[in-house]
Amino acid sequence: MAIRVYNTLTRQKEDFRPIREGEVRMYVCGPTVYDYPHLGHARTYVAFDVIRRYLEHRGYTVLMVMNFTDIDDKIIKRANETGEGPRELAERFLRIFLEDMETLKVKPADVYPRVTEHMEDIIEFVKKLEEKGYAYEGSDGVYFEVRKFGGYGKLSKIKLEDLVKGARVEPGEGKRNPEDFALWKKAKPGEPKWESPWGEGRPGWHIECSTMSSKYLGESFDIHGGGNDLIFPHHENEIAQSEACFGHEWVRYWLHTGFVMVDGEKMSKSLGNFVTVRELLQRYSPEVIRLFVLQRHYRSPLDYTEEGLMHAKNNLERLYNTLENIRVAMEKAEIAFKWDREEFETYEAIRDARKKFYDAMDDDFNTAEALKALFEVSNAINRYLTLVERPKESILRKSLEFFRTAGEVFGLFEDYFREEKAGNEEALIRLLVEVRAQLRKERKFELADKIRTELRNLGIQLEDTPQGTVWKRIKV
């Protein structure tokens, strides 16, 4: 069955068919680096990370490009405030962004093209538009003449007349028409500038994405993504530039993520209602944040609440508990020479959950639905472990395999599946468990409890069961 994706361009779900078989070329609009990334950024980049991971999981080679806007009005403005140079400021926040994404386990893009490294390409692109008659030079810059391009508005469904009537677009001194937008801005005194055929200046915002995406992904590619707020004007303008330049369809599928909401309003820099990723990370682990994001479909708005984060934390804890239960059970597991009802039932539950997982992910990357499968396996396996004396190894493995694949797609349980690097740590824990067992037998509970409490502080949890004491790592 084909993967279905919701395409903003057509406003419906379509079968996903990449242009080149077996390869997916995708471009996600990156940030303007002038401040700390907040939860809104985290949401879209985690969402696209999971989309990318899933496509890879399904066997595609994914070429992923994400740009950095490292020169623009906001950066200049902010740099003036902090006293840094625009270059230094951009560099600083670019590194911070990269660090935060790494912490959140977002797989790095294959290329992170920066505007300041692609001036020549951008100038070439503008020149081409000029040659083809779509661009003209005004007193303060070079502009794209929107009404020359027939398909304008096809992504955002905005009509040109409405746009002009709405008077939302600024007339601007050098423009022929109010709806035209800048491809190249001539430098004002004191601003950063680069040489060009139109004098010193810097690129407009939209042209960078058209230029850099085509440089790395070709004149047509599969997926272009970004936040909902980029549909208009950014992506609309990108389409105009690119299709005007190439003369054919540019991007197959446009995917957009929903906003993060705070008390009914969009989280944004300008409203000041944002939580930075760094603040969040003081209170919640990266995986909690990922789960929080993934419990909602990527296109739907996501309400930011502490309660919601706590839910995610509890849910993740439950999943990790299950994983630890399986690990502990592994020690007493046996080869299956025969299956009883419990094995059949558990096997079927895992099989059904796997199907559910793939169906959900195939259906426009429905992570919220796919996550349910994880809880279903969790229930089934926990139940199984309480019902049988000696679990069958094959059943445990099946469940672990599912956790591993789901974990790879969601970016969860990474540490659990990484090879244990603990040398004699485990032996030490086992020793303490033994000593404590003896203490308990002698009813010296105070000392026994001390061992348990102290180990817990070190991230090791002891649990007394009828079959003896087991220890688990606390992961969340």
Next chain:
RNA sequence: GCCGGGAUAGCCUAGAGGCGAGGCGAGGGACUGCAGAUCCCUUCCACCCGGGUUCAAAUCCCGGUCCCGGCUCCA
């Protein structure tokens, strides 16, 4: 004005014509020195309102009500 998204048990989220989903929370029980984890049971007719289509509607259609977003830099 123009585009667009919502309203699902105490809460958070899926689903989208018949099999009523998952988690959290709450209550009870099993286990237990205590704690923790886990399991079992309970949380009564869950789907904003009013019409319609249908053998069948939370899901489709029509009409309301309420909430929200975008149309300006924004992920």
